[in-house]
Amino acid sequence: MKPPRLADRFLNWFCAPHLREEVLGDLHERYALRVVQSGEARARRRYWREVLAYVRPSIMKRQSGEFTNPTTPDMLRNYLTIAFRTLVKNKGYSFINIGGLAVGMAVAMLIGLWVYDELSFNTYHKNYSRIARIMQNQVEHGVIKTSQTLPYPFIHELKTNYKRHFKHIVTSTHTGDYILSTTDKKLTKKGQFIGAEAPEMFTLRMLKGTWAGLQDPQSILLSASTASALFGDAEPMGKLLKINTDKDVRVTGVYEDLPQNTELHNAQFLASWDYFVATNAYMRQKKWDNHALWIYVEIQPNTDFDKVTASIKDSELNVIRHLESMKEEAATTPQMWLNPMCNWHLYSDFTNGTVSDGPIQYVWLVGLIGFFVLLLACINFMNLSTARSEQRAREVGIRKAIGSRRIQLISQFFSESFLVVFLAFGLAILMVTTALPWFNDMAAKQMSIPWKNGYFWLFNVGFVLLTGLLAGSYPALYLTSFQPVKVLKGVGLARAQMGRFSSMPRQVLVVMQFTVSITLIICTLVVYRQVQFAKSRPVGYSRDGLLMVQMQSDDFYGKTDLLRTELKNTGAVTDVAESQSPITGVWSTNDGFRWKGLSTPSTDQFATLSVTPEYAQTVGWQFIAGRNFSKEFASDSSGFIINETAAKQMGFQKQSAGSAIGETIHWKSQWMTDNVEKSFIVLGVVKDMVMESPFQPIKPTVFCLFGNPNWINIRLNPAISTSDALPKIEAVFKKLIPSAPFEYKFADDEYAAKFRTEERIGKLASFFAILAIFISCLGLFGLASYMAEQRTKEIGVRKVLGASVFNLWRLLSKDFVVLVIIGFGIATPIAYYFLHNWLQKYQYRTEISWWIFAASGTGALLITLLTVSFQSIKAALMNPVRSLRSE
Amino acid sequence: MRRSDLGEFEEVVLLAVAALSPKAYSVVIAEELERETGNSVSTGAVHAALQRLEQKGYVSSFLGEATAERGGRRKRLFTVSALGGRILQDVRAVRNRLWERIDSHLLLDWQ
Structure with a gap:
């Protein structure tokens, strides 16, 4: 006998609430008439048509409120007052919420500035x-x-x-x-x-x-x-x-x-x-x-x-x-x-004619990290706001009972979340301003906050709006939809009503946070290991107290012997030698070598460096076999000293290191031997020297006595301090070569510079990892305390029934540990994939061993437990009398 | 006062309110119109017309008693206002004057 339920529901959905009574009444009354007149089946069909006839603007339009244009701002001001009071009342939460979001925003801004700087390369030029x-x-x-x-x-x-x-x-x-x-x-x-x-x-x-x-x-x-x-x-x-x-x-x-x-x-x-x-x-x-x-x-x-x-x-x-x-x-x-x-700038490396992964990759990578850090902060913010807002269900109920309209409650919750986001934004700007010099230093940039750039502000305002909307949407839209009767009758009911649905997204968010954090921890560890691995590589020469001076003008030439004696006379210098490149670089490579067993010259590229016989002493060559060049033998001018890699490449190493000694190598080079094939005797084999990138394999190297050395290498006397030695050396240079300024480089500084990129990546990665963990922990801390608070009664009952502190601690911590383990499970393959690809770039690289993953996982777990335990132990120690009595 | 304020359907609904007074509400109006015209008339259309008439001030309304077949819901009863009554008379006068001017032979032809 009843009219179609679905039609009624449809009507209830589109019909304005103040018209529902008369409209539904009319429909039902007429339906009853029709059933009598023409039977139920026809009446039902007609009913649908009748309902559809109501779909018109005048029926759908909601009644506007009585006070749509408030004449006094008292109530609006009250929203802010309440918002501030809530913030002050829950100091801990407010701090976590605002602080965490501000840190995330500050990081995102710094990264944004960096990315902007990279992308705006060269735009200084108008054309x-x-x-x-x-x-x-x-x-x-x-x-x-x-x-x-x-x-x-x-x-x-x-x-x-x-x-x-x-x-x-x-x-x-x-x-x-x-x-x-x-x-x-x-x-x-x-x-x-x-x-x-x-x-x-x-x-x-x-x-x-x-x-x-x-x-x-x-x-x-x-x-x-x-x-x-x-x-x-x-x-x-x-x-x-x-x-x-x-x-x-x-x-x-x-x-x-x-x-x-x-x-x-x-x-x-x-x-x-x-x-x-x-x-x-x-x-x-x-x-x-x-x-x-x-x-x-x-x-x-x-x-x-x-x-x-x-x-x-x-x-x-x-x-x-x-x-x-x-x-x-x-x-x-x-x-x-x-x-x-x-x-x-961004597409500057080419392999085989096409652009290879260059700086653009770093822009993407860093941008992505920035996005994730920001995401973490936003997730936190939302998590905490939603967790807190459930406690305010009763406030919503009372407000509704004394006549608040839903739209007013929605605007109240939104104004609160916007207030928090704005506070965080202000704090973030402050952080960026103070951290920028330091960040510039680390990233080797000269960036400044573009105060006058419209897009900068547009972006910020957009971000503030987005975060405020996202974070405020749950309490604003979901909480305000409750019926006051249900909320007020018992908080437990309201909680049960939402508990099952609302904790799931929160768990997903926590897992996401920990995935990002753990990935970053693993990355930091591997980058750090890679740098350490390369740093501990044997270099084959002694870097300490080795000074290098470039012969910048023609005035140097012909004066080198004089320089040598004068420098040695100062007592501050033990050895002086000339060479064709600084020790930390290979400036000349050639092919055209032909060795035993080859009928035509090889096309392999060899580093070719002309040196003076003193070079061995000065840089601290380590001979594997044979001897150094000697001024005693005139024939040494057609002698070679080769490094281990060269010996290996020429096939001498197979028997023993010494087997290369005395062998003849023919060399025909357009630049070095005037395109005539000349023969050279191998005098000695030295240990490989890391002259170029410490991450790449050593180039096969040939040292000879002829050519044009353009650097002077000076070995300082270890007995004399550098600060005493330098003025003495400078005096000699000033005297002998007055036309050139005395400029020098330390070999160890130059060598350290080779790690700068990797060290920078390592520093950035660890910086972000620490921040990510910090932000995640803040969120976790907030969530844990919220959980503990929510389960106060349960804990009280359990205690009364005989649960131990340990039992309760385990109960409260378990949930979070599971989440972290899931996060770890997701992070591991992601991190492995990225790091494996990153390491492929380096010929000389460390392995990604299992303990790195184990260590990061354990670390994350420990940090989680520490964070959560503080709250869970506090809750477990509480006197049950108190928690059960309070209501 | 513009005559075009009153549409044809509105005019009929307004007349029905007057005829059924004081017990005029959507359902009876729709039923009455259906019986008189032979076309099906939905309460939705009548409701909307009544809303418009009320906005124009031609009818006034109040909530009446609830009945069982309405599921305990009250009905909205309508009465013609003084302004509405004058408008109806105006409309009728215009029509009457025009009718009277029609040639009687023509009228005979139509029958």
Whole structure:
């Protein structure tokens, strides 16, 4: 006899509450009439049509409240008052909530700044979108090699035949160290010799002079800091300078220092390319197969990089294809292409012609970590707010009973959560401001908070709104939906009503938090282990007290013997030797070696370093077999000393280390032996020296006596302190080579610098891991105390019935331990996957052993137990009389 | 006072309220109209029309007694207001005047 239930429910859903009574009454009355008139089946069918006829705006529109536009803000102010009171009443929760969220926000902001800085690289230049540098791909031994250095004749080719594509073509030398000297000052500064159009193309901000400053060959533009270093407050314009010892130039402009996030920020001065060519006659003689310069271009506005690349692709090949002397070079099929400025920083590594994982990966990785830390903080915030809000169910009931409308309660809860988020935001800004210098230091950046950037604020406001909405939505929407009768009749009922549904998402959130934390712990441990592993690698020479001085100008040459004796006479130095690279780098590699059993020269690349016989003593070579070069034997000039890897590669190591001694090696090199095959005798084999990256395998190395050493290595006398020794050494250099400033590097500093990237990653990872754990623990602490509080009665009853403190502790801690173990289970494969990939980058790498996982898991578990135990033991120790009496 | 305020259906509903007074409410109005016109009329349509008429001030309403077949729910009873009555008379006067002007032969043709 009853009308269709579903239709009624549908009506109840869309019909405005104040109309429900009359509408439903009408429908039911008519239904009863119809049943009598035409039977139940037809009446039911008609009923549906009748209900649908009510679907119209006038029926659906809800009655508006009596006080939609409050005339006095008293009640609104009361929301804030209540919010503040709740915060103050639960000081602990408020602290955890606001503090945790603020830390998360601060970290996210720092990371955001870092990512922004990375992405905005080079945007300082106004023509950013149209500048590129010309790159060259060549196929060598079946592998595509990408290089930025181009052959000299290419300039002419580009400027005559392809000029129409480009607005500017700017040639440049590498950024290198040069001595700038005035009459009374000498400084080493990095700089480039660059085409006259460079200032205009790179839109340098000229503080003095104009963009045309490089038109005159004998001119120089200084960065503001270089100018003040050289001239102090005096007027730099028009002053005369010497670059190294041979180039006289006049200062024609001063430009604002380029910011740290530009490619050219290293260049502290710019001098004229034409003058460089004029004073370095050898440049003009360089052929197509000698790559020695860089070319920057700005393309015409009406074209794009792809089009220009397509047209200049074969520009070199088309010329050298017809040159008899360039057959070998043409065989590498040189391909030219444009690398746009926006890719210089983040997509700068190439393997086999394609972009390999470069800095962009770090941007993604760090961004992801930042996101997760923020997520952790938000999860916490939501968890705690929802946990707390259940206690306020009674408040909701009373408010409703005395006439509060639901919409008012919703706005009350939202205003509370927004208040907390705003407080946290303020705190986060404060934290970022104080931590930024330290963070800059760690990340090697010069970032500042972009106070004036609209997007920064837009982003922040967006974030505050989002977090406030998410965190406030549960109490605002769910709690306010209860019927006051049910809530007020018994808190237990309300709790039972929501308990089953509300604890599940919270558990998921805790698992997520611990997954992130444990992953980060594992990452930190592995990065740290990898750095330690490489640091403990045997280096093959002694780094302590080893000083390296680059021979920066021609004045050094011919004076080395004099230097040696004078330095030794000071007593501060035990040995002095020259070499072709600093000990912490390999600057020259060659092929063309032919050893026993080979009929044609090998294509393997060997590091080739020319040294003086004193090198062995100075750096502390460890001989495995044979002897050092000796000045006694003139024939040693055609002798080699090779390292262990080279001996192995040449197949000598198979019998014994000594078997290489006395063997003949033939070498034909275009650069080192004038393209004539010469023979050399192996005099000795030394232990491998880690000269390049400590994470990569050692290059096979050949040491010889001929060539052009350009570094002086000085071994300090260990009996004399460094601070005493340095002035003595400096005095000798000042006396013998007055034209150059005395600048030196310590081998151990340089070696330590090789770990900087990895150490930075390690530091960042541990920083984030600590924060993640901190935030997770805060959340856990809050949740544990909430749980303990909620189960006060249960604990009381259990105690009365004879449960021990240990029993209760186990009862309360168990839930959390399970969650952490699940988190660990998820974190392990994720961390393994990422770290395994990361380690593949290093040839010389540590293993990911099981104990790292075990240690992180145990660590996380211990931290959890500590956090939870504080609350659970407190709850377990409570006097049951108290907890049961209170109501 | 614009005449266009009153739609055709509204006019009929208003007339029905007047005819059924003082016991006019959605269900009886809908039933009455169905009987008179032979078309099916839903209470939803009548309800909406009554809402509009009340907004315009042509009817006034109050909640009446509850009955069993309504599930204990009260009904909303409607009476025509003075303004509503005048409007009805206006409408009728306009129609009457027009009727009177129709040629009697034509009227005969229609029958």
